[in-house]
Amino acid sequence: MLSCQEVATRASALIDGELSTWEGLQMRLHLAMCKGCERFIGQVRTTRDLTENLTAADTHEEADDGRISEILSKLHEEKKQGG
Amino acid sequence: MSTARAEETTLVQLLAAGERTAFEQVYRKHNSSLIRVAVGIVRSRATAEEVAQETWIAVLKNICGFEGRSSLASWIFSILINKARSRAKRDGRMVSFDGTGEDDNLAAAFDGRGRWKDIPELWEVLTPERILEGRSVMDHVNTAIEALPPGQRSVIILRAQQGLGAEEVCAILGISEGNMRVLLHRARLGVRAALDGLM
Ligand SMILES: [Zn+2]
Numbered sequence: 375m376l377s378c379q380e381v382a383t384r385a386s387a388l389i390d391g392e393l394s395t396w397e398g399l400q401m402r403l404h405l406a407m408c409k410g411c412e413r414f415i416g417q418v419r420t421t422r423d424l425t426e427n428l429t430a431a432d433t434h435e436e437a438d439d440g441r442i443s444e445i446l447s448k449l450h451e452e453k454k455q456g457g
Numbered sequence: 458m459s460t461a462r463a464e465e466t467t468l469v470q471l472l473a474a475g476e477r478t479a480f481e482q483v484y485r486k487h488n489s490s491l492i493r494v495a496v497g498i499v500r501s502r503a504t505a506e507e508v509a510q511e512t513w514i515a516v517l518k519n520i521c522g523f524e525g526r527s528s529l530a531s532w533i534f535s536i537l538i539n540k541a542r543s544r545a546k547r548d549g550r551m552v553s554f555d556g557t558g559e560d561d562n563l564a565a566a567f568d569g570r571g572r573w574k575d576i577p578e579l580w581e582v583l584t585p586e587r588i589l590e591g592r593s594v595m596d597h598v599n600t601a602i603e604a605l606p607p608g609q610r611s612v613i614i615l616r617a618q619q620g621l622g623a624e625e626v627c628a629i630l631g632i633s634e635g636n637m638r639v640l641l642h643r644a645r646l647g648v649r650a651a652l653d654g655l656m
Binding site: 386421426442445446452 | 480481488510613641
């Protein structure tokens with residue numbers, strides 16, 4: 375039987391679906407009997423969801439326009455100098 | 458060719474043609490992540506912004522040579538990492554991403570037999586919009602990511618937030634896939650601990 379510490383170490387592998395059938399079975403067996411680990415896996419899953427897929431949230435800062443212009447003019451300068 | 462791939466090819470052509478709107482699109486998508494990854498390496502926001510700017514100039518200068526062997530995002534981040542690393546080196550620091558010597562900060566939660574000393578809390582519903590201690594959950598998440606060591610921080614931004622493929626992330630950071638999984642797991646545990654402290 376896995377210890378709680380071993381379950382915690384494998385938490386990401388479990389929720390990312392990277393465990394072998396046997397390892398997955400051992401985890402489920404432990405989780406069925408251990409409220410602490412069940413809660414912990416829930417916390418890691420929530421954390422994963424909150425840290426994923428923020429790509430849709432592109433940033434729109436007011437200063438962007440100025441920064442973009444600065445990059446383009448620096449590029450232009452460097453090209454002129456043959457850099 | 459997949460739609461995403463075809464769209465990217467078009468985007469690269471527009472960038473090469475000097476279309477400002479195409480550049481704006483790519484800039485808005487990646488600039489804040491570029492800075493956040495760079496801060497972890499150069500340790501200063503101002504320097505990270507400079508490195509990001511140098512990266513964009515290099516991207517536009519060399520876009521004609523981009524052959525699409527990796528994704529555009531992956532190519533841009535590789536340029537950033539190289540620039541940030543050489544900046545750190547100039548300051549006398551070597552930055553590695555393999556996370557040697559870091560642990561998952563969880564060992565203290567267990568007794569000698571690997572059992573929880575205190576049973577983890579059952580978190581109430583956490584949504585990105587939820588306010589905790591006067592700030593949105595996402596603000597806390599981003600602050601927690603910024604406190605992570607460079608390897609964990611880079612992996613969670615590139616892999617999770619920017620959605621780059623596992624192979625691409627490993628190539629950019631020069632780490633193995635097993636190493637990347639460990640770093641991602643530790644990064645999540647770091648963010649989890651920060652959120653748990655607020656609940
Ligand atoms: Zn347990």
